[in-house]
Amino acid sequence: MVDCGVTCAKYSVFLFNLLFALTGIAILTVGAVIFSAFNHYENFLGEDLWSAPVILMIIGGIVFIIAFLGCCGAIKESSCMVLTFSLLLIVIILFEIGIGTFGYVRQDDLNNALDKGFNQTLNNYQANQKEWDLVQTELKCCGVNSPDDFTPKVLNGSAFPRSCCLTLKIDEPCTKKDATQKGCKTSLLNYLSSQSTILAGVAVAVGLIQIVGLGYACCLYRAFRKNYEAV
Incomplete structure (x- = not known):
């Protein structure tokens, strides 16, 4: 027993x-x-991450x-x-x-993986515009490190991303001056770091x-x- x-x-x-x-x-x-x-x-994250x-x-x-x-x-x-x-x-x-x-x-x-992912998609921005609009809208950011990343070469004749200027009215054009100055890489990195701590x-x-x-x-x-x- x-x-x-x-x-x-x-x-x-x-x-x-x-x-x-x-x-x-x-x-x-x-x-x-x-x-x-x-x-x-x-x-943006890459397969490893x-x-x-x-x-x-x-x-x-x-x-x-x-x-x-x-x-x-x-x-x-x-x-x-x-x-x-x-x-x-x-x-x-x-x-x-x-x-x-x-x-x-x-x-x-x-940090290196995010650098690689963001820069690769930015260099082929036209094919990844939907993904960029999504990340910039959700994280309230613009460009890899700042709006300066959207050079005329990157935009290739396209207008400045509307997702960078969420505070403007729909009928107002989005310019680099009006865009959110915070870069998306830092925003995503901070979020991932906070989740890693949890x-x-x-x-x-x-x-x-x-x-x-x-x-x-x-x-x-x-x-x-x-x-x-x-x-």
């Missing part, structure tokens, strides 16, 4: 893994929201599955399932540490939950094995 200590550990693991499963859903949701809300910025929300969704799904396995193992008092859960949790923790380290090391590449906080919280859950799972595994051997 399972003693009180095993019972407490069992339900503690279950509760921690239930919370862990919810964090997995939260991570998946965050990735999905970022993907759906900013998929029109793909041309745009893979981030996809990775978040994959990690969220994996976390949920692992947490579900841990809950089942605790309730069914299966030492095999608890051990499998513990090993998978160690792998996911190491993977998250690796992803976090990689992201920290390459954070300076974000994600880092979420990652730390999830990591602490994972470590505590792993400790409980190891204790539960030993308790299950002792009770199994005592039978």
Whole structure:
């Protein structure tokens, strides 16, 4: 018969893994929201940066599955399932540490990636005018660094982008003088940096939950094995 200590550990693991499963859903949701809300910025972000929300969704799904396995193992008092859960949790923790380290090391590449994305689309402005109008309207910005980026060569005879002059009336022509002076690269960079800070906080919280859950799972595994051997 399972003693009180095993019972407490069992339900503690279950509760921690239930919370862990919810964090997995939260991570998946965050990735999905970022993907759906900013998929029109793909041309400016580049493929490497745009893979981030996809990775978040994959990690969220994996976390949920692992947490579900841990809950089942605790309730069914299966030492095999608890051990499998513990090993998978160690792998996911190491993977998250690796992803976090990689992201920290390459954070300076974000500015370079945005530079490349914005300049490439600006050099072919006529083909990317719709994307530029969208980003300038949503972020209330103009050009890569300023309205000066819209040179006659870039515009190729076209009028100055109306999306740069959101404060003017529709019938008023948009000129460089009236345009928003804030560049779009800085606006997008600031937004991504703020979101990265939020994600880092979420990652730390999830990591602490994972470590505590792993400790409980190891204790539960030993308790299950002792009770199994005592039978």
